[in-house]
Amino acid sequence: MNLRFWRIGRLYRRGSELEEEIASHLRMAAQERVEHGAAPEKAAEAARRELGNATLVRETTRDQWGWRWLEDLLQDFRFAAHGLRRSPGFALTIVLTLALGVGANVTMLGVVRMLLFHTPVHVLHPENVMRVNAVDKGGNPPIDTANYPGYQRLAGHLRLLNLAAQGFPYATDFGHGAAAREVQRNYVSHNYFDVLGTKLLLGRPFSAEEETRTGGDSVAILGYGFWQQEFHGDPRVLGQEVSIDGRPHAIIGIAPQGFTGMDPTAVDMWLPLGDSPILSSAGAWWLQLIGRPVRGATPQQAAAEATNVFLHSGGTRTDAIRLTRYSSVRQATINFRVEANAEQVALWLSGVAFLVFLIACANVANLFFVRAIQRRQETAVRLQLGATRWRLVRQFLVESLLASAMGGAAALVLAYWARPLVQTFLLPPHFYMGYFLSPNTIVLTGCFAVVAGVASGLWPAWRASRPDLSVALKSGGHALHERSTMRSVLLVGQVALTLLLSIGAALFVRSLRSVHAIQLGFDARHVLVAMASTSGYKPADIDAAYEQMRQRAQSLPGIQRAAIAAFVPFFSDAMGSVRVGRPGTSHLRDANAIFNLVSPDYFAAMGMRIVKGRGFLNTDVAGAPSVAVVSESFAHNLGGSESILNQCVFNDGGKDCVRIVGVVPDENRSLNPQVMMGYDGKVYVPLNQASGGSGGWSFPAGGLVMRTKGDPSRMEHEVAAALAGVAPGGRYVDVQPIMAKIDQQTLSWRMGASMFTLFGALALTLSAIGVYGMLAFLVRYRTAEIGLRLALGAMPGDILALVFRRGMLLVGSGIAIGAGAAVALARLMKSLLYGIAPTDATSYAIAAAVVVIVALAACWIPARRAMRVNPMVALRHE
Amino acid sequence: MKERYKNRIELLQGTLDLLILQTLLWGPRHGYGISQAIRADSREVLQVDTGSLYPALHRLERKKWIAAEWKTSENNQRVRVYRLTQGGRKHLSAERSRWAQISEAIAGILEPGGKAALEDS
Numbered sequence: 001m002n003l004r005f006w007r008i009g010r011l012y013r014r015g016s017e018l019e020e021e022i023a024s025h026l027r028m029a030a031q032e033r034v035e036h037g038a039a040p041e042k043a044a045e046a047a048r049r050e051l052g053n054a055t056l057v058r059e060t061t062r063d064q065w066g067w068r069w070l071e072d073l074l075q076d077f078r079f080a081a082h083g084l085r086r087s088p089g090f091a092l093t094i095v096l097t098l099a100l101g102v103g104a105n106v107t108m109l110g111v112v113r114m115l116l117f118h119t120p121v122h123v124l125h126p127e128n129v130m131r132v133n134a135v136d137k138g139g140n141p142p143i144d145t146a147n148y149p150g151y152q153r154l155a156g157h158l159r160l161l162n163l164a165a166q167g168f169p170y171a172t173d174f175g176h177g178a179a180a181r182e183v184q185r186n187y188v189s190h191n192y193f194d195v196l197g198t199k200l201l202l203g204r205p206f207s208a209e210e211e212t213r214t215g216g217d218s219v220a221i222l223g224y225g226f227w228q229q230e231f232h233g234d235p236r237v238l239g240q241e242v243s244i245d246g247r248p249h250a251i252i253g254i255a256p257q258g259f260t261g262m263d264p265t266a267v268d269m270w271l272p273l274g275d276s277p278i279l280s281s282a283g284a285w286w287l288q289l290i291g292r293p294v295r296g297a298t299p300q301q302a303a304a305e306a307t308n309v310f311l312h313s314g315g316t317r318t319d320a321i322r323l324t325r326y327s328s329v330r331q332a333t334i335n336f337r338v339e340a341n342a343e344q345v346a347l348w349l350s351g352v353a354f355l356v357f358l359i360a361c362a363n364v365a366n367l368f369f370v371r372a373i374q375r376r377q378e379t380a381v382r383l384q385l386g387a388t389r390w391r392l393v394r395q396f397l398v399e400s401l402l403a404s405a406m407g408g409a410a411a412l413v414l415a416y417w418a419r420p421l422v423q424t425f426l427l428p429p430h431f432y433m434g435y436f437l438s439p440n441t442i443v444l445t446g447c448f449a450v451v452a453g454v455a456s457g458l459w460p461a462w463r464a465s466r467p468d469l470s471v472a473l474k475s476g477g478h479a480l481h482e483r484s485t486m487r488s489v490l491l492v493g494q495v496a497l498t499l500l501l502s503i504g505a506a507l508f509v510r511s512l513r514s515v516h517a518i519q520l521g522f523d524a525r526h527v528l529v530a531m532a533s534t535s536g537y538k539p540a541d542i543d544a545a546y547e548q549m550r551q552r553a554q555s556l557p558g559i560q561r562a563a564i565a566a567f568v569p570f571f572s573d574a575m576g577s578v579r580v581g582r583p584g585t586s587h588l589r590d591a592n593a594i595f596n597l598v599s600p601d602y603f604a605a606m607g608m609r610i611v612k613g614r615g616f617l618n619t620d621v622a623g624a625p626s627v628a629v630v631s632e633s634f635a636h637n638l639g640g641s642e643s644i645l646n647q648c649v650f651n652d653g654g655k656d657c658v659r660i661v662g663v664v665p666d667e668n669r670s671l672n673p674q675v676m677m678g679y680d681g682k683v684y685v686p687l688n689q690a691s692g693g694s695g696g697w698s699f700p701a702g703g704l705v706m707r708t709k710g711d712p713s714r715m716e717h718e719v720a721a722a723l724a725g726v727a728p729g730g731r732y733v734d735v736q737p738i739m740a741k742i743d744q745q746t747l748s749w750r751m752g753a754s755m756f757t758l759f760g761a762l763a764l765t766l767s768a769i770g771v772y773g774m775l776a777f778l779v780r781y782r783t784a785e786i787g788l789r790l791a792l793g794a795m796p797g798d799i800l801a802l803v804f805r806r807g808m809l810l811v812g813s814g815i816a817i818g819a820g821a822a823v824a825l826a827r828l829m830k831s832l833l834y835g836i837a838p839t840d841a842t843s844y845a846i847a848a849a850v851v852v853i854v855a856l857a858a859c860w861i862p863a864r865r866a867m868r869v870n871p872m873v874a875l876r877h878e
Numbered sequence: 879m880k881e882r883y884k885n886r887i888e889l890l891q892g893t894l895d896l897l898i899l900q901t902l903l904w905g906p907r908h909g910y911g912i913s914q915a916i917r918a919d920s921r922e923v924l925q926v927d928t929g930s931l932y933p934a935l936h937r938l939e940r941k942k943w944i945a946a947e948w949k950t951s952e953n954n955q956r957v958r959v960y961r962l963t964q965g966g967r968k969h970l971s972a973e974r975s976r977w978a979q980i981s982e983a984i985a986g987i988l989e990p991g992g993k994a995a996l997e998d999s
Contacts, residue, residue, distance in 0.1 A: 017948075017958065018932070018936075020956065020958075021909060021932070021957075021958045022932065024908070024910070024955055024956065024957050024958070025908075025909050025910045025928065025932075027955060028908075028910040028951075028955070028957075029910060031953075032914075050928065051928045051929075052927070052928060052929045053929070056929060057928060057929045057932055057933075060929065060932075060933045061932040061933045061935075061936045062936075063933070064933050064936040064937040064940055065936060065940055
């Protein structure tokens with residue numbers, strides 16, 4: 001780059017030097033003539049004559065340096081910049097069009113990159129950091145975990161490998177009692193940050209002593225996000241004591257923003273290995289080893305040394321140590337609590353963004369073509385004067401490249417502005433996107449801009465520089481519409497792609513609608529769910545604690561009903577096989593059922609009506625006759641022609657008849673249709689009876705469902721505070737509306753619907769501009785013909801038909817092609833849609849109607865202009 | 879005065895380079911000086927066309943056979959002065975021997991001996 005500037009600089013200097021050199025030559029020649037007695041003016045004149053064509057001399061001389069092309073290119077750029085400045089409307093349209101096309105792609109590719117690939121941040125040369133695995137000769141899968149004693153033996157003797165260890169991120173309690181919350185913590189060795197080359201934002205890493213300190217006060221390093229959220233980024237937290245897992249910890253450091261180690265899983269805090277109760281246990285293989293070969297050592301050498309050390313230190317389980325690279329491709333999407341669909345939808349959307357890019361390029365190509373036509377006189381003159389075709393093509397190309405470079409720059413600005421949108425619609429919650437506009441992104445934008453410039457400029461440039469075309473054009477524009485085949489092809493393609501996107505948008509919007517219209521079987525809008533941390537409690541104690549919580553919740557003014565369930569839809573569930581039959585018969589039918597154990601008020605709290613029979617009563621307790629309630633689909637699948645009421649359900653292996661006393665609507669527990677597949681329906685039994693052993697079902701209480709009077713999200717904190725006092729062991733209670741959980745599952749459809757609609761609208765706008773441009777051009781160049789027709793007695797309606805016929809022919813072809821392509825492509829999208837066929841006629845019809853309406857609107861303005869052509873003016877102009 | 883501009887001979891292609899290098903052998907000169915020297919040394923027979931001189935100078939400079947720098951002339955003008963480089967010197971001697979061969983060959987053709995041979999046939 002520098003070299004280039006330097007050369008251009010030299011070029012300019014040389015240009016002015018040559019100027020001066022020739023001037024001095026002229027002066028000396030004139031002076032000599034004066035010395036020989038000539039008059040000064042005549043002498044200067046004669047000297048100039050002797051020199052000949054000064055410009056030619058300069059140019060020939062400059063050619064000697066072989067920089068003519070560069071100079072020409074600079075001239076082309078100046079010319080192009082001038083041309084764009086002179087028609088700002090044209091320039092703005094092109095720049096905006098390309099900005100949208102390129103910006104959409106850069107954004108989507110950035111999203112895909114973030115969703116599918118993970119580059120560790122704040123890790124020095126992450127490509128050199130390896131997993132340290134143990135392998136045996138038996139060819140078994142490598143062992144990716146280690147115990148602490150093994151790690152210590154290895155780490156103490158390695159010279160070629162810097163070895164660190166970390167546990168697996170896991171949930172723990174932060175804070176005391178009611179204020180306690182669940183956070184993600186990870187145990188790491190004291191040199192963890194050092195081996196990764198991570199500089200803490202504040203404070204210091206762990207010391208070797210802290211790593212092995214067991215009991216007493218400990219220390220913690222907080223993640224940036226958690227620090228911001230919990231302490232508002234206050235640096236004075238260093239040294240402050242907090243309670244983690246019930247133990248006091250002093251905060252000694254803050255990790256840099258976005259740091260998650262080598263894995264993408266977010267971590268709220270890092271604790272020293274010594275905090276773990278299983279630190280010195282040889283039987284606990286709970287550590288992942290991370291190694292970085294020292295400078296100058298290859299991974300093979302480091303692995304060989306590690307193997308050697310390990311075998312000599314009494315390693316038993318292993319025959320060799322192997323170093324493997326961290327894969328850059330994300331493997332577990334579970335970490336992000338997103339449905340895997342989201343990534344698939346993101347990939348589709350990048351495809352869609354590329355279509356928008358193509359449409360944008362087609363539009364720009366058309367615009368350049370029109371411009372080329374407008375310049376045909378100039379082009380013809382230049383060709384006649386001997387400009388080479390290459391020179392002309394280059395001139396046009398330079399202009400399109402300049403425009404696309406500006407488009408690319410605008411695209412970067414757009415992509416930057418789009419960040420909040422991306423965060424809201426396309427990424428999982430709390431996803432770190434600080435590096436969205438990376439140097440890669442900028443390079444990518446540049447590539448797109450160049451492709452756009454060449455793709456949209458080359459063809460018009462080639463056509464415009466064709467000598468015969470220029471000659472033909474000189475005699476007027478009549479023959480032009482015959483020659484615009486390529487433009488028509490572009491336009492048809494544009495319309496086809498637009499329809500494709502519109503159909504995609506329609507399919508997604510309708511999917512989202514059917515997702516929202518799903519008969520959940522319960523009224524999700526007023527349900528709040530509370531779950532308490534109960535690890536380490538006996539089932540009976542858990543049930544008792546939940547009962548206390550239920551009573552507390554029931555006493556709150558905003559709560560209509562509170563009930564307990566073993567499983568809460570969208571959170572958890574349990575399945576098993578049952579047999580169903582009339583009491584006393586041996587003819588039993590097998591069924592796969594989803595179970596739940598609920599307290600009497602459950603159906604009321606969930607807003608489920610009783611379809612048949614009764615719900616549970618307070619009298620359905622242990623000792624009373626065992627009863628069950630089933631879902632409608634269960635009744636339908638197993639009752640057959642008879643009523644399901646009063647038939648018996650037998651738990652697998654159970655001998656006692658559990659009498660079915662009621663039927664309730666099917667209650668969805670996931671939006672994923674596949675989750676429901678293979679099950680005949682749902683069976684509910686009373687929690688009170690089940691824990692008494694009725695029918696062999698036994699699960700402890702798992703959640704509290706509460707029916708709120710108003711918006712459940714506004715009661716979250718109040719309920720959490722009220723329940724904390726009665727929660728088991730005074731631990732924290734997680735309270736959230738059930739809709740929050742359901743919304744997580746609808747992310748992919750929301751994302752698909754919003755983005756397809758956005759891109760569809762973008763495509764529609766671009767195509768409308770395309771159709772309008774095409775027809776406006778047509779009308780302008782057929783003005784004379786239209787005038788003649790009017791003069792010969794054609795009615796304005798005929799002219800209108802003429803323009804519309806032309807426009808609609810193109811749009812119609814585009815729609816036919818687009819619909820065909822949509823049928824073929826939408827099948828691939830089937831798994832992403834919900835409750836709607838990929839060939840859903842309504843979606844196709846809506847999309848086609850929208851495209852036609854927009855196209856008609858785009859035809860209307862040129863058509864009206866055509867109708868108003870004044871025959872006299874038009875003919876005189878001719 | 880008018881006589882000076884008569885009897886011009888168009889230079890053979892390639893010979894201009896040779897003449898420029900030869901002229902510079904006696905010391906650095908500016909462009910105008912070179913053209914004057916060639917004219918004077920050829921007794922006004924060879925007239926260097928300015929349109930060829932400067933391209934030739936810049937071509938030679940690019941090939942690093944001559945080097946240029948800005949100096950102030952005797953009558954206080956800024957002029958670009960060219961001088962022969964070591965490479966130019968080498969090239970000159972090679973070109974001179976080539977030139978000698980060519981002129982010998984041409985002379986051989988034009989000599990009476992050649993004419994005799996023609997008459998013999």
